[in-house]
Every structure is written in C-alpha cells, then in structure tokens.
Amino acid sequence: MAKIKISDVDKANWIRPIDMAPPDIADTLDEEQANTLINIHAEGSDDRLQLFEVKLPPNMKQSVHAHHHDEIIYVVDGEMRVGNRTLKPGSSIFIAGETFYSFETGPEGLQFLNFRPCKDMSYILPKPAEAGAG
Numbered sequence: 001m002a003k004i005k006i007s008d009v010d011k012a013n014w015i016r017p018i019d020m021a022p023p024d025i026a027d028t029l030d031e032e033q034a035n036t037l038i039n040i041h042a043e044g045s046d047d048r049l050q051l052f053e054v055k056l057p058p059n060m061k062q063s064v065h066a067h068h069h070d071e072i073i074y075v076v077d078g079e080m081r082v083g084n085r086t087l088k089p090g091s092s093i094f095i096a097g098e099t100f101y102s103f104e105t106g107p108e109g110l111q112f113l114n115f116r117p118c119k120d121m122s123y124i125l126p127k128p129a130e131a132g133a134g
Contacts, residue, residue, distance in 0.1 A: 007039075007041040007042070007051075012039045013040070014038065014039050014055070015037070015038055015039075015040075016035065016036065017034070017036055018034040035057060036054060036057075037054070037055040038053065038054050038055075039053045040052045041053060041113075043119060044116065044118050044119030044120070046118055046119070048119070049115065049116070049117060049118070050114075050115070050116040050117075050119050050120060051114070051116075053076070053112070054110075054111065055111045056078075056111075057105065057109050058078075058105060058106065058107050059104070059105060059106070059107060060104065061102065062102050062103050062104070062105075063125070064100050064102040064126055065100065065101070065123055065124060065126075066098050066100045066126075067097060067116070067123065067124065068098065068120050068124070069116050069117055069118060069120040069122075070095065070097045070116065071094075071097075071114055072093070072094050072095075072115040072116075073092060073095070073112050073114055073115075074112060074113040074114075075088060075089050075090065075092065075111075076089060076113060077108070077109075077110070077111040078105060078106050078108045078109045078110040079105065079107075079108065080103050080105065080106070080110050080112065081103055081105070081106065082101070082103045086106070098124070100124075
C-alpha cells in the first residue's frame, strides 16, 4: 500500500449516500438527505483513518443517529446547529462512538469534514420505545 495518498480537489468524486447505502438505510432517507453529497478523501480500513467531506442542503434537519466509532466533524462552510449552539466555519465537534445526536444546517447549507479512527459507514437509528415501557 502507498505511504502517501493525495486527494486532489480537481478530481473529487462527489456521490450521494442513497447510491451507496444498504436498502434498509436508503429507505429511511428523505429527499434532502438523499441529495446530500459525499467525497471520500481517505476510505479507511480496520487500522487506517477515514476522512470524508459532506455537503448538505440549506435548512435540513438530520435525523437522530449514531455511528459505531468516535468522530470529529470540522465545519468548512455554512452552519451546523447542534442544540442551542451554532457552529461556523473553523468550528469542530467531537462525538463519541454510539452517542446519538442530530443537527440542523443553516440557511446557506453545510459543508464539513468527518474524521474517524477507522472505516465506519455505520448509521445507527434509535430503537422505538417499547409500548408500555416506563
């Protein structure tokens, strides 16, 4: 394997998650989520870092979800609203693996880099509460 890999902006390969998601996940994506674009800079593996870039449309609410591994999201452009906080370009957020979260994009949309310690394309949805549980 090469010791250096360059991800050239002029050769970016933007893809839609719906085109690469398993059917059970693809079926849960609404139109805005389906039109999200992803550019994979470093695919990652069991022992190699993963880096991908995401472009989201304006005023989109991302469903509550989690991923198996820790991640760092670095805002490149637009706004990411997490709870009562608004993250602008240059801001970042660390999210521990298997922590449920959601966010909204700002009026200009959102572009961010996502760093993970290994390849992790998981998308975990919360389980519906069992009827009568309390």
